[in-house]
Amino acid sequence: MTKRRISVISLFILLIYIAFPRTGFSEDKDYMIPIGQMIKLAEEGDPIAQYRMGYRYQNGRGVKMDRNKAAELYESAALQGHVRAMNNLGLMFLEGDGIEKDLEKAWLWLSKAAEKGYAKAQFNSGLMCRDGTGTEQNTLKATEWFKAAAEQGYVKAEEMLGLIYFKGDIVPKNYPQSIRWLQTAASHGSRNSMKLLALIYREGIFVDRDENRAQEWEEMASDM
Numbered sequence: 702m703t704k705r706r707i708s709v710i711s712l713f714i715l716l717i718y719i720a721f722p723r724t725g726f727s728e729d730k731d732y733m734i735p736i737g738q739m740i741k742l743a744e745e746g747d748p749i750a751q752y753r754m755g756y757r758y759q760n761g762r763g764v765k766m767d768r769n770k771a772a773e774l775y776e777s778a779a780l781q782g783h784v785r786a787m788n789n790l791g792l793m794f795l796e797g798d799g800i801e802k803d804l805e806k807a808w809l810w811l812s813k814a815a816e817k818g819y820a821k822a823q824f825n826s827g828l829m830c831r832d833g834t835g836t837e838q839n840t841l842k843a844t845e846w847f848k849a850a851a852e853q854g855y856v857k858a859e860e861m862l863g864l865i866y867f868k869g870d871i872v873p874k875n876y877p878q879s880i881r882w883l884q885t886a887a888s889h890g891s892r893n894s895m896k897l898l899a900l901i902y903r904e905g906i907f908v909d910r911d912e913n914r915a916q917e918w919e920e921m922a923s924d925m
Contacts, residue, residue: 702920768799808835840871859886876907
């Protein structure tokens with residue numbers, strides 16, 4: 702394989718790698734409880750109702766959007782151990798989403814949720830450790846968080862592991878592990894992983910060239 706082809710593929714990986722977004726806010730899909738009852742439960746201190754109302758206030762669903770109120774409700778639920786509320790509150794502090802940006806508080810809440818096993822928070826904590834955002838940069842810990850989330854089937858973490866094992870910048874290069882995690886992510890719907898696998902098989906990067914498999918991955922990506 703020529704150096705030019707390798708550099709093109711490396712650029713493709715780099716663009717994916719640095720563009721990785723923080724994991725989005727956990728969505729509340731349960732609207733079976735009347736909103737009046739949900740408000741009452743939240744006022745009485747029910748953490749699930751507080752989380753659900755926080756999500757509604759954050760996104761203006763059934764109520765007037767109020768990010769400060771959302772943060773207050775998330776914090777009330779988070780203090781009672783609600784991991785989704787912890788994740789959402791951490792992201793609000795991380796992004797300055799309607800409240801004052803505070804990276805230390807972002808790390809506090811995201812890492813708490815991560816330690817409780819919430820995959821989205823584990824992925825977000827991995828990104829913060831990788832970049833040194835709100836905490837000291839620690840690439841080993843970042844990889845541990847990515848693995849923890851990936852082992853729960855979290856597709857963004859699976860894709861990230863495939864990329865970091867390919868790049869070899871924060872862990873030693875490990876092409877079999879890269880292929881493993883990229884294929885796992887692709888099987889869970891990661892379009893980026895499908896496109897990268899197509900390049901890998903077309904160019905024969907640490908695998909035998911296989912135009913048929915490359916074409917299969919390309920077609921799957923185009924159908925997404």
